[in-house]
Amino acid sequence: MTEVLLSPLVGTILDGLKSWSLKELELAGSLKTEVASLESTLTTIQAVLQDAEEKQWKSEAIKNWLGKLKQAAYDLEAVLEDFNTEAQSRSLHTDARSQVTTFFSLRNPLLFRLDMARKFKNVREKLDAIAGEKSKFHLREGVGEAEIERNEDRQTSSLVKELEVLGRADEKEKIVSMLLCNVNHHDDLSVYAICGMGGLGKTTIAQFVFNDENVAKVFDLRGWVCVSDDFDIKRLTKAIVESFGGNSCGIQELDTLQRCLAEKLVGKQFLLVLDDVWNEYHDKWDRLKQALQCGRKGSTVIVTTRLEKVALMMATTPFYRLGCLSDDDSWSLFKQRAFGMGMNGSNANLETIGRQIVQRCGGVPLAIKAIGSILRFRSQESEWLRVKDSEIWDLEDEGSRILAVLRLSYDHLPPHMRQCFSFCSIFPKDSVMTKDELMGLWMANGFIPSRGALDLHDMGCEIFSELTWRSFFQEIKEDVDGTVTCKMHDLIHDLATSIMGQECCVIEANEGSQIPKAARHLFVYNYSSSPLKNVMDFTTLQPLQSLILHGYDINVSNLSRYISKQKYLKVLILVLIVAILLLKVRNT
Ligand SMILES: Nc1ncnc2c1ncn2[C@@H]1O[C@H](COP(=O)(O)OP(=O)(O)OP(=O)(O)O)[C@@H](O)[C@H]1O
Ligand SMILES: [Mg+2]
Incomplete structure (x- = not known):
């Protein structure tokens, strides 16, 4: 699970190589050549680093290669530190007496330069040898936007099994009453945002609200679109038309799609959920918003997002920051998962351990549910203790699934x-x-x-x-x-x-x-x-x-x-x- 993150270090070193202290030491001869070759080697490496860092998750060989490079980069950083130290101490020792005493030591500029050139050469040769292996991995050059894989597992829908949702009644009531109150008061399209960290239950509460009886009665049309990373206007317009029961089959032109959407919405009061939004670009949102503004007044969009920035950009009212599940609801959710519906309360020790496990999940339903499921068919105390004491990444598939969900925010x-x-x-x-x-x-x-x-x-x-x-x-x-x-x-x-x-x-x-x-x-x-x-x-x-x-x-x-x-x-x-x-x- 660990990641070799190298590009920031290489960036800093390249900045260092160009820094004033090197220039101060009047680069000359072999030293000058070495520094120039190093810059060139590092620039070549930097060009493919982003691709390598993204691919390390699928290729152990690339991860190892990055690991070796990072070690060599640390060695180089140490040499540069020595260099900078020398520059600083030379500026402190400029009196004649110290110049005499330093003639026979490494402070002698000539000896020092030779020593440094040798150190640079060693580390450059090491870097060159490692960099030479990059051709094996077919890495792409360039530093475009990080590509985030579209994950079909993250597709959501408006369906929710009410029985399986624990707590959140207050939160739901609050959002529902806000929606109902707004329906009669606002002229424009209203946008509510529900914001919080990964796995907290934003989608679940949006589903809960979407399916509320009173909400269903008030709106003429309700639609649900899972947005994820791809905020492509055409794709979204198509998906929105279809979620309102329209047919966008075969329509390719954005203009035609938008007319189709307008036909669907005109004169209607609608509720649209845009789930899992990551787009931070104002203009993209403005273009979509414009197309949605043809509904009747009181029409509403609910957005769920992990990013406060997105919530602030899209919401027309203060956004709703979702909190963690309460201790009682967390425990009920865990019990439901770990023991099934008929809780076997006979084992008080399992309950004690279970409560400690739930504590570790900090009210995040994603983690509570996943860890509860691991323990579903286990009745030995030792197994429960092992889960309690394990790091989350050591917990079989479910543990890594929790981290994979949280990692999405990191990948952005x-x-x-x-x-x-x-x-x-x-x-x-x-x-x-x-x-x-x-x-x-x-x-x-x-x-x-x-x-x-x-x-x-x-x-x-x-x-x-x-x-x-x-x-x-x-x-x-x-x-x-x-x-x-x-x-x-x-x-x-x-x-x-x-x-x-x-x-x-x-x-x-x-x-x-x-x-x-x-x-x-x-x-x-x-x-x-x-x-x-x-x-x-x-x-x-x-x-x-x-x-x-x-x-x-x-x-x-x-x-x-x-x-x-x-x-x-x-x-x-x-x-x-x-x-x-x-x-x-x-x-x-
Ligand atoms: N109140 C709840 N009761 C029971 N299960 C819940 C509750 N809230 C969330 N869950 C479950 O926890 C998991 C994560 O919830 P959800 O997908 O709603 O989180 P999210 O905040 O939308 O996450 P993400 O940021 O990844 O989109 C789901 O499996 C969901 O069913
Ligand atoms: Mg979600």
Whole structure:
């Protein structure tokens, strides 16, 4: 399930190669040639990266290839860091005395350039060899819009089995009364949007409302269209005509289709559900909306979407943010799935474990239903415990189905936002994250690309807002002094972890804790107030890019020894008892 995300790193390195510090070192001779060849190799690699990153899900060979490339890119990044450090320290050591003493050391510009040229050559040869393998994969060049596969499983319809829907009565009443009240008051086409993260039940509640008796009575026509990623006007107009009982067979011209739709709608009050909308382009929506404006006043469109941006763009009233299922309804849904209709309440232990499992699903019906189904035919406590303690991606087919549904939102992100989002798995579940801290971490790690006049801070704000609008962050709060905080739903955290794998790692600080070799970003915590003896030994830790220590009593003497040797550590955050210290260590 993990993903090798390489394009943001290659982008940053290419920017680095062109940066001022290299120019400062007056590139000459073999060094100049090496840097030019590196730029060319990386540009060739970058051209096919998007295609490779998309195809890695279907090809283990491509994933391995990307993994090797990423390792080589990290090696190159380290060489560049050395280079930058030298540039900085040279600007500090310009007095005559130090020039004499450095003549015989690597500070000697000549020796240094030779050493660097050798390092660049080594890493370039490695990159060239790996890049040479790309011809095996027939990768396409270009960086167009990410292609998202149309998934027939995501097709929805207006039918719903009422018996199977739990709770949501209040939510339904609220939306129904809004619709009925609007029918007599508004002249124009009204658009309601229901918004929330994947699997929360937006489609289900729209079905519920669509089939409500009073709603059915009020509207002359009701139609349901599953939009998904493809907001093609012709396809949608055809689908809408057909959903209202018309016949669009054989009509190819948009104009004819729109006339056909107008004939159907004129003088009628209609309700149209546009389910699962992802389109963020105003003009596309405006064109469709225009064609829908020929119905009688009070006609209404209900939109379901994961994207707040889409809800804001389409809705004519404040949009409806769907909440999680209540604890009681979550438990009832789980029971219905895991035990069938006749719950076998005889096993109190299974119930206790079941309630803990439901807790993990955080009120998301998609997950509750899927995990309940896994346990349907299992009656052994050990099996239930295994499911409770498993990571979601280890849960047979159903677990990966949950993540696949949630992943869709991730697939719609551009590469740098994918990187910023998945990095958030460095925080433990249920952490309160501060917007400024997150942006600081993204910046220090080089995850925010520079874009024209926008500075990194502005770009960081934009990324934070985008991730919030796309339901990756929730519980956004702003306190009196303007500090903005947010959280991630547990399942969204699972998604981030499943993508980052062991590159981002959260561990409890105790003697037995093993830090995976692949870890580059590490969060170590100790929330027990009793002092720990012999906590983790930092002296054997591999080089890291980010290190966050949180809590009480973390063995700081080993830590300082470790940190003093770290050349490539970009972020160090210590939150020890009450002291907060944020340092950006840059090769000092
Ligand atoms: N209140 C509920 N009671 C029982 N099952 C529910 C309820 N709400 C949703 N479900 C079930 O959970 C699953 C996900 O629901 P749904 O498809 O409505 O979510 P969604 O928010 O539309 O997701 P997506 O963002 O992927 O479109 C479905 O299998 C649905 O039947
Ligand atoms: Mg849906």
